[in-house]
Amino acid sequence: MSSDAPVLKLYNTLTRAKEEFHPLDAANVRMYVCGPTVYDYAHIGNARPLIVFDVLFRLLRHVYGDGHVTYVRNITDVDDKINARAAERGISIRDLTEETNKVFQADVKALGCLEPNVQPRATEHVAEMITIVERLVASGHAYAADGHVLFDVPSMADYGRLSRRPLDEMIAGARVDVAPYKRGDMDFVLWKPSKESEPGWESPWGRGRPGWHLECSAMSWKHLGEVFDIHGGGVDLVFPHHENEIAQTRCAFGHDVMANYWMHNGFLQVEGEKMSKSLGNFVTIHELLNTEKFGGRKWPGEVLRLTMLRTHYRQPIDWTVKALEEAEASLRKWGADIGAVELEGDGFGIGFGAPDGDGYGGGFAGVDTVLEALADDLNTPFALTVIHAIDDERELDISLRLLGIDIHSYARWVESEKVRSVDERLVNSLIAERIAARAAKNWAESDRLRDELGAMGVALKDNKDGTTTWEVKR
Ligand code: AMP
Ligand code: ZN
Secondary structure, eight states: OOTTOOOOEEEETTTTEEEEOOOSOTTSEEEEEOOOBTTSOOBHHHHHHHHHHHHHHHHHHHHHOGGGEEEEEOBBOOOHHHHHHHHHHTOOHHHHHHHHHHHHHHHHHHTTOOOOSBOOBGGGOHHHHHHHHHHHHHTTSEEEETTEEEEOGGGSTTTTTTTOOOHHHHHHHHGGGOOTTOSSTTOEEEEEEOOTTSOOBOOTTSSEEEOHHHHHHHHHHHHHOSSEEEEEEEGGGIIIIIHHHHHHHHHHHTOSOSEEEEEEEOOEEETTBOOOGGGTOOOBHHHHHHSSTTTTSOOOHHHHHHHHHTSOTTSOEEEOHHHHHHHHHHHHHHHHHHHTOOOTTSSOOOOTTOSSOOOOOSOOHHHHHHHHHHHBTOOHHHHHHHHHTOOOHHHHHHHHHHTTOOHHHHHHHHHHHHHHHSOHHHHHHHHHHHHHHHHTTOHHHHHHHHHHHHHTTEEEEEOTTSOEEEEEOO
C-alpha cells in the first residue's frame, strides 16, 4: 500500500454509512460488479456502473498497487431474455451472446474503462452453481419441487438485511412470481427445468438451467472466494438480486457476510424522464459513440465519461445534451492547456499511457487533493472542481488520468472527426481545378480555389514535384 495514500472511505449500503475501507487482504483487494446480460446493446444507464466502478478500480490500484486488486465483472450469457431474443432474430444463442459481447467490449473500451482482471461467463460456471445448490439443499436452505429448486427464504433468520424492506413489501414484490411449487411467497428459484429447445445442463434435479441470482454467487465464489471486499452494481439490484446473492452465498458457506462493502450507483434518466423504449428516449452507448441519434451528433467516449463523473455516483443523474456539451467544453479547454506539452520521454518518470496503473508517486498538491476527493467515497464532482483550478499541465494530465480520462485520446478523436467531416471527393475535385488554373497561369482562380478550400478547413501544400497535398487544419 502506498504510504502517502489517503484513507479510503466508502458508503456501504449494508450499514447505510460511509465507512473506512479495510480490505480482508491488502495484497489482494477483491471486488465483484454485476455485468451485462448479453442479449442487446448496453444503454447509457448501464454505462454508469461501468464507469463508476472503473474509477474505484483505478483508485484501489493506486492505493494498493496494480497487482494487488482483483476486479471481476461477469457476463451473463444464460438468461430467458437471451433465449427469447435469439429465437426472435432466428440466430443461435451462441451467435447472439458473442455478437453482443463484442459490441459491449468495444463500448467499455471507448468509455476509457480498464479491463477487469476476470470477466467470467455464467455458462462456464454451471458446476459451481450446482455445488452451491447442493450445499443449500443439504443444509435445509433449499428444496426441490417439480423440477425446480427453490431457496427457502424463512430458513434464513436475517434475510433482507441489505435492502431493509418491510416484509410485506418484499412479499408483494416476490408475488409477481406466483408458482404452485413455491412453499413460501418469497422463495426464489435457484434452478429450473429446461425444455428440449432451451439451453440446459444435467443436474441432480434433471436437465435445467440456473436462476439469475445464482450465477453471481457462483462466479464470485470461484474467482474471489466465499467472502470478499466489495460488491457493486446499480441501485435497482439491491432487491431482489443482491439480497438473493447474499442469501445463497452466506447460507452455502456459513458466513455472516458475502462481501463487506456493498456499493450502488444511482439511476440515470434522460432529459428529465425515465429512459424507456416507449418514450423514444432510449439510447445505447454504441449509438452515442457512433451515430447522430442523441443531440444530432456523435460523442466521444471521453465526453460520455466526464459527463457521468460530474455527478456523484450515488445521486440520480439527468443525461442531457446540455450536460454533454458542457463536458465537451471542459475537455476542449484542458486539451488546449495540455496540447503544448511533450509528455513522452521527458524523464519525468511517470508511465503515461502505460496500461498498468497511473504511476503517480506523489509530489503535486493539486493531484493529492484530487486523490483525497476520490478517496472520500468517490467524490468525483469535487475532484473535478479541483481539476478546474489546476493550471500546471502535468498535474492536469495526471489528475485526469486518475479519473480515467485520457485527454490525448480525446484530441485524437477530434482530429479524426475533422478529417471525416470533409467531403474528400469535393476536396480532390477542387484541387484538380486549381492545378488546371495554375497550369493556365490563372492565379486569381487558383487563389480563389485555395480560399474556398481554406473555408472548408482544408490547408494545401504545393510540393516541389508539382503535386498538391492537403490536410485538415486544427
Ligand atoms: P442490467 O443489464 O439491467 O442487469 O443492468 C446492468 C447494470 O446497469 C446494473 O448494474 C444495473 O443496475 C445498471 N443500470 C441499469 N439501468 C440503469 C440506469 N438507468 N441508471 C443507472 N444504472 C443502471
Ligand atoms: Zn449479480
